Every structure is written in structure tokens, then in C-alpha cells.
Amino acid sequence: MQAGTVHIIGAGVARLAAGVFLAREGRAVRIYETSPNAGGRCRSFHDAVLGREIDNGSHLLLGANREAMRLIRLLEGEDRFWKLEDGLPFCDLRDGERWRLPPSGGFGKIMASVPGGGGGMGLVKLLLAGRNATVASCFPAEDNRYIRLWEPLAVSILNTPAARASAASFRRVLGLLWRAEREGMAAFVPKQSWNDALIAPMVEAIRARGGELQFSRRIRAMVIEGGRVTTLRTAEGDIMVASGDTVILATPPHVATMLLPGLEVPQDYAPIVNVHFAVSSPESRSDSRAIHREAGMDAPRVRCVNSGHDVLGIIGGAAHFLFFREGLISATTSAAYALAEEEDEAIAAKIWGEVRQVCHPERSEGSHAVGDPSPLAQDDIPPYRVIKEKRATFACTPENLTRRPGTRTTCANLFLAGDYTDTGLPATIEGAVVSALRAVAGVSGKCK
Numbered sequence: 001m002q003a004g005t006v007h008i009i010g011a012g013v014a015r016l017a018a019g020v021f022l023a024r025e026g027r028a029v030r031i032y033e034t035s036p037n038a039g040g041r042c043r044s045f046h047d048a049v050l051g052r053e054i055d056n057g058s059h060l061l062l063g064a065n066r067e068a069m070r071l072i073r074l075l076e077g078e079d080r081f082w083k084l085e086d087g088l089p090f091c092d093l094r095d096g097e098r099w100r101l102p103p104s105g106g107f108g109k110i111m112a113s114v115p116g117g118g119g120g121m122g123l124v125k126l127l128l129a130g131r132n133a134t135v136a137s138c139f140p141a142e143d144n145r146y147i148r149l150w151e152p153l154a155v156s157i158l159n160t161p162a163a164r165a166s167a168a169s170f171r172r173v174l175g176l177l178w179r180a181e182r183e184g185m186a187a188f189v190p191k192q193s194w195n196d197a198l199i200a201p202m203v204e205a206i207r208a209r210g211g212e213l214q215f216s217r218r219i220r221a222m223v224i225e226g227g228r229v230t231t232l233r234t235a236e237g238d239i240m241v242a243s244g245d246t247v248i249l250a251t252p253p254h255v256a257t258m259l260l261p262g263l264e265v266p267q268d269y270a271p272i273v274n275v276h277f278a279v280s281s282p283e284s285r286s287d288s289r290a291i292h293r294e295a296g297m298d299a300p301r302v303r304c305v306n307s308g309h310d311v312l313g314i315i316g317g318a319a320h321f322l323f324f325r326e327g328l329i330s331a332t333t334s335a336a337y338a339l340a341e342e343e344d345e346a347i348a349a350k351i352w353g354e355v356r357q358v359c360h361p362e363r364s365e366g367s368h369a370v371g372d373p374s375p376l377a378q379d380d381i382p383p384y385r386v387i388k389e390k391r392a393t394f395a396c397t398p399e400n401l402t403r404r405p406g407t408r409t410t411c412a413n414l415f416l417a418g419d420y421t422d423t424g425l426p427a428t429i430e431g432a433v434v435s436a437l438r439a440v441a442g443v444s445g446k447c448k
């Protein structure tokens with residue numbers, strides 16, 4: 001075991017990933033987490049109303065998320081994910097048109113897969129756009145491929161409305177997708193939950209190497225003396241940071257700036273709204289995929305080959321993506337400023353209407369076959385849970401990008417990690433893992 005404990009504040013993806021990497025290097029790791037569970041913004045919990053475990057948000061990874069995928073392989077966790085071999089299916093609510101983005105083949109193939117023309121000139125403009133340009137400023141608003149491809153990709157990846165989203169950031173993501181050797185657009189979703197697929201395996205890996213996780217332990221303040229952190233203050237007493245110890249501050253940005261006054265961080269956040277509908281009890285296997293099939297959705301065009309879990313992108317609706325899992329249909333809306341202000345009942349009714357429309361177009365007016373057991377054939381909304389994450393991520397605007405701090409701080413033994421740090425990536429699982437790798441390099445004295 002190398003000398004010096006690494007104290008990690010927070011147990012989100014970035015902190016746990018840092019814990020995994022450090023524990024593998026033989027460092028003593030101690031993680032303090034304010035909530036009773038790990039996962040942060042990528043957490044799962046048992047929902048009493050739905051009677052099952054759900055994720056706070058239906059996260060999606062892409063093949064191009066290289067470091068996140070590498071971490072999953074390190075944890076031997078590939079089997080806990082479904083891979084959407086056939087790419088991402090989409091449906092346009094305005095005219096019912098359906099298509100599928102291929103998992104690989106470059107932008108030519110991706111653009112060609114979207115019905116209707118346009119998009120080419122806007123893409124050139126995006127490639128040449130300056131630091132203050134927004135995604136929307138690069139494309140004509142009525143351009144078909146902008147509406148069906150570039151705008152939805154930008155909004156869901158950057159979690160920011162295209163009119164405010166940084167063109168430079170989107171260009172960077174497209175560059176990563178472009179350079180991904182194979183299947184950069186292949187989507188990965190957990191078979192059960194994010195806790196099962198990623199969070200619990202990270203916790204186990206840390207504990208297996210002697211790492212310690214202390215839950216319900218909020219760090220209230222850090223004492224800084226002589227240019228280094230010497231004490232972490234908690235309600236239960238002080239934690240001494242010995243001379244060879246280091247600290248990774250891995251809280252969300254609004255907490256980081258409270259613990260380290262003067263730290264500049266992105267200022268405004270963008271919400272994400274998720275609605276989970278329980279379409280059958282977990283015991284019964286009459287599941288959401290049956291609905292998928294019933295609606296003709298498992299025609300080869302729109303079905304992923306190997307999974308009991310499908311994803312469908314939606315254009316022209318309040319929902320942006322639907323995730324189908326056994327007994328559960330979950331809808332995600334990114335940059336959901338307006339939706340997040342609505343009452344839960346109104347949100348659920350609106351989104352359920354869209355689910356019925358895409359899964360059962362001919363029955364969306366309420367006419368359905370006698371004896372049809374599908375919840376889609378009923379006007380009643382099935383049991384649901386609305387989760388509004390008002391601070392889901394920082395808004396990826398040109399102004400906010402200039403406020404992202406680096407890994408190093410003014411304290412010699414303090415490093416930052418988290419999706420808001422200056423990784424060059426949007427606030428995503430990949431960004432969180434990259435930030436962890438940088439903090440680990442800092443702790444190991446390799447930070448540039």
C-alpha cells in the first residue's frame with residue numbers, strides 16, 4: 001500500500017471512478033458521501049409506488065464514450081449492459097416517419113439515414129463556428145436534418161437548448177463520434193439499473209481493495225492552512241488530513257464553490273425530467289416489450305436484436321427518448337426548463353399520450369380491441385413516477401465553458417473531479433470518468 005490516504009468527497013460517478021483507479025494503484029481510499037447511497041446523479045432506488053427499482057434518470061452511453069467503456073470493462077461489467085446493435089431508432093410524432101441512426105459508418109451514413117434533406121451546409125458552419133457561436137446559429141431553423149438529427153443530438157448530449165448550446169462543445173463531441181474506431185454511435189443501456197450495472201460494482205471494487213465508504217457523512221467545510229487542506233469538518237467531528245494525504249473534492253459545482261470559496265464554476269444548470277410508467281408488475285412478464293411488439297415496433301427497422309430493452313428517440317414531442325424495460329417504460333426530456341415547471345399529473349398525461357402515439361398510432365384516439373390486455377389500450381395512465389432533476393447538469397453554454405475549473409487548485413494536496421471540471425466534454429458519465437482519471441493523475445503527481 002502506498003503512503004498517504006486519499007480522501008474523496010462525494011460518491012458520484014467521478015468519485016467512485018477515482019476510488020476504483022486509486023484503489024487499483026494500491027492507495028488507501030476513504031470516500032465521504034452526504035447521502036445514504038452511492039451514485040449521485042446516476043443513482044437507482046426502490047420506488048414504493050411502482051414497486052421496483054428505478055433509475056433517477058435513464059442514462060445512455062455511446063460506444064464513443066471510450067473511458068467510461070474502459071471502466072466498465074475493467075469492472076468486467078459488459079454483460080450488465082444491452083448494446084443496441086442496430087443503432088438508435090427514431091420516430092417523428094409530426095408525421096409518424098421512422099428511421100434508425102446506424103451505429104457506425106460516419107456522418108455521411110448517419111445523415112443519409114434521416115428521411116428528408118438538408119443539414120450539410122449547417123454542418124460546415126458548425127465546423128467553422130467560433131467560441132461564442134451556438135448550435136442553433138449554425139443551422140437554418142427549418143432545415144429537416146437539423147430538426148431530426150443535429151438539434152436532438154445537441155440537446156440530449158449537451159442538455160442545453162440549441163439556441164444556447166455551445167457550437168464548439170457540440171463540434172468536439174461530433175469529433176469524438178467521428179474518430180471512434182467502430183460503432184461510436186452504438187448505444188449501451190443497463191439490463192437492470194445503473195446501480196446494478198456500474199455503481200454497485202464500483203463500490204464493490206473499492207471495498208475489495210480495502211477502500212472505505214462512509215455514507216450520510218457530509219463535509220461541511222475544509223480547513224486550509226499553509227496552502228494545503230489539513231482538516232475536513234463534519235457534524236460528527238473533524239477528519240484530519242495528514243501531511244502525506246491528498247483530497248479529491250468531487251461534489252457538484254455549487255457545493256464545491258461553497259467548500260472552496262473563490263472557485264469559479266459554471267453558473268446555471270439545466271433540468272432533466274424523467275417519467276417512469278409501470279406497465280406491469282415486476283412479477284408478471286407481460287412487459288413493455290410486448291407493447292413494443294404489439295405496436296409493430298419490432299419490425300427489423302426499430303428493434304434492437306439482442307435485448308429485452310429498447311430505446312426510441314422522439315422528434316416533435318415533450319419526451320426525447322423512451323426506454324423500454326421489463327414492466328417499465330421510461331421517458332426522458334433533456335433541457336426540460338418548461339416541463340419541469342408543470343405538475344407531475346400534467347407531465348405524466350402528456351408523456352403517456354406520446355407513448356401511446358408512438359407505440360400504438362392507430363389507437364391513440366382511444367379505440368382499442370376488446371380483451372386487449374395492454375395498458376396502451378386504456379385511457380388510464382398506469383402508475384407512474386415523475387423525477388425532476390432541476391440541477392441535472394450545468395448548461396453547456398459558451399459562457400459556462402469559460403468557468404470550468406481545471407483539476408489542480410491553489411492547495412497543493414487538493415484536486416477537483418466532477419463532470420463540471422474542464423474536461424472539454426459535456427457533463428456526462430464520460431466527462432465524470434475523464435475528470436476522475438485526471439484527479440488520479442494529479443494525486444499520483446502526474447497532473448500536467
Ligand SMILES: Cc1cc2nc3c(=O)[nH]c(=O)nc-3n(C[C@H](O)[C@H](O)[C@H](O)COP(=O)(O)OP(=O)(O)OC[C@H]3O[C@@H](n4cnc5c(N)ncnc54)[C@H](O)[C@@H]3O)c2cc1C
Nearest residue numbers: 010012013014034040041057059060219418419427428429
Ligand atoms: C436525469 C439525468 C439523466 C442523465 N443522462 C445522462 C446520459 O444519458 N448519459 C450520460 O453520460 N450522462 C447523463 N447524465 C449526466 C451524469 O449523470 C452526470 O454527468 C454524472 O453522474 C456526474 O457525476 P459526478 O460524480 O460528476 O457528480 P454527482 O453525481 O453529482 O456526484 C456528487 C456527489 O457528491 C455528493 N455530495 C454533495 N455534497 C457533499 C458534501 N458536502 N459532502 C459529501 N458528499 C457530498 C452528492 O451527494 C453526490 O453523490 C444525466 C444526469 C441526470 C441527472
